[in-house]
Amino acid sequence: MKILLINQTFFPDNASTSQHLTDLAIELVKNGFSVDVISDRRSYDDRNKILPKFEVYKGIRIHRIMTTALGKKTHFHRGIDYLSFSISFLLKIFFLPRYDIVIGLTTPPWISFFGVLFCKFRGGRFIHWAMDVNPDEAVKLGWVKESSLFYKLLDAWARFTYKKSNKIIALDKYMAQLIQSKGITDKKIKIIPVWAHDEVESVPHSENPFRKEHHLDGKFVIMYSGNFSICHPIDTLLEAAKKLxxxxxxxxxxxxxxxxxxxxLNFKEKHNLDNIIYLPYQPRAFIKYSLSAADLHIVSMGEEYVGIVHPCKIYGILSTGRPFVLLGPIKSHIGDIIKEYKIGYQVNHGDVEGFINIINIVKNLSAAEKSQYATTTGTLIKSLFSRLCLIKKFIVYAISTL
Structure with a gap:
């Protein structure tokens, strides 16, 4: 069976969608499927870095197409890069063969729309893997006005994609509900969260080279690791750093x-805060060390983005067994995890004193309490969010009723 995967980012990029799509592709090949990928020749993190036009990685045939290199300085620059990828993809599909299954993600936001058109043109079944929901996100971010013609175009493309996709995979129930609100039957939607990466595990502080390298011995480390997006407000975190x-x-x-x-960086410089440390994305092979270096992890979610984006970072955090605090609404995917499994903490944005109180609670946890917490999160990962379990679920759903 031939499968085509479409997304702007793929191996070796460090973006979350790249890592999860690469995981899926590897398992598809292991299960005997023929897998092709179309992605960007320019690196996600460094737009001036050019990747090979064609590459075979672990049996996956990666076809990369050229795009512009304006980067993420503004949403206009990012939009031009998105548009150039879409144009290159449209030119590419005229020379592609038929695939039994085409799976499209959401980078660029409208790429699955073109994936649906490709399946209509060549045949095959299309699966939309919704990593986020647009143009809803673009409106909330202020990039697009809901009254604009551009919004109406994007909304029409999105509804067409949902309607014509054979199947839709949403990452949580809030995302599924949002897609359903656009007139899509729940029978077409399957909730499958993304998974924890196998290489992420708990590394004791005493054995962690990352803590030694960055002089963290004897320090209580509060860590935000991931994308510093508009969707993830950090004001409460920064104000706490200033107070402490x-x-x-x-x-x-x-x-x-x-x-x-x-x-x-500006906040750190303005207030001369030596207690703030910044590092770029860490190589995937070293993430277990960087994540395990924390004593308390931060997951931030803007209330208006619940259901629009999914906090993928939570699964890596759970794999380390370290406590976490949700800065954001309790009525959310992570809020549900906190309530149902009695792990983690939650505080609303703006409640700096409440956040500091949680820091002190976690700081004073006993060794036995930390051990019990790690045992609970470890069980949760193995039973619900492991890579093999969720990818198997994904593949079974993808190929069913073909």
Whole structure:
């Protein structure tokens, strides 16, 4: 059976969609499927880095297409890069053969629309893997006005994609409900969250080279690791860092990149905060060390983005067994995890004192309490969010009723 995967990012990029799509592709090949991928020749993190036009990686045939290199400085620059990828993809599909299954993600946001058209043109079944929901996200971010013609075009494309897709995979119930609100039957939608990566595991502080390298021994590390997106407000986190500037044993570590990076660096410089440390995205092979270096992880979710984006970082955090706090609404996917499994903490945006109180609670947890917490999260990962379990579920759903 021939399968085509479409997304702007893929191996070796570090973006979440790239990592999860690469995981899926590897398992598809292991299960005997013929897999092709169309992705961007330009690296996600460094737009000036050019990847090979064609490459075979673990049996996966990767076809990369050229795009512009404006980067993520503004949404206009990013939009031009998205548009150039879409145009290159449209030119590419005229020379592609028929595939039994085509799976499209959401980078660029409208790429699945073109994937549906390809299946109508060549045949085959289309599966939309909704990593986020647009143009809803673009409106919330202020990139597109709901009254504009551009919004109406994007909305029409999205509804066409949902209607004509043979199957839709949503990452949580809130995302599924949002897609259903657009007139899509729930029978077409399957909720399958993304998974924890196998290489992420708990590394004791005493054995962690990352903590030694960055002089974190004896420090209580509060970590935000991932995308610094507009969807993930960090004001409460930064204000807490300012209030705790004299607590020399507390470090606020930011690892990753995104549009809010300048906000973090400017805040650090403006207030002369030595307790804020920034590092770029870490190589995937070293993520277990960086994530395990934390004593408390931060997951931030803007209330208006619930159902629109999915907090994928939670699964890596759970794999480390470290406590986490949700900065955002309790009525959300992570809020449901907190309530149902009695793990983690939650505080609303703007409640700096409440957040500091949680920091002190976690800081004073006993060794036995930390061990029990790690046991609970480990069981949760193995039973619900493991890579093999969820990819198997994905593949079974994808090929069923073909």
């Amino acid at each position: 500037r004299d607590e020399k044993d507390i470090i606020f570590m930011f690892i990753g990149g995104g549009v809010r990076l300048s906000e973090i």
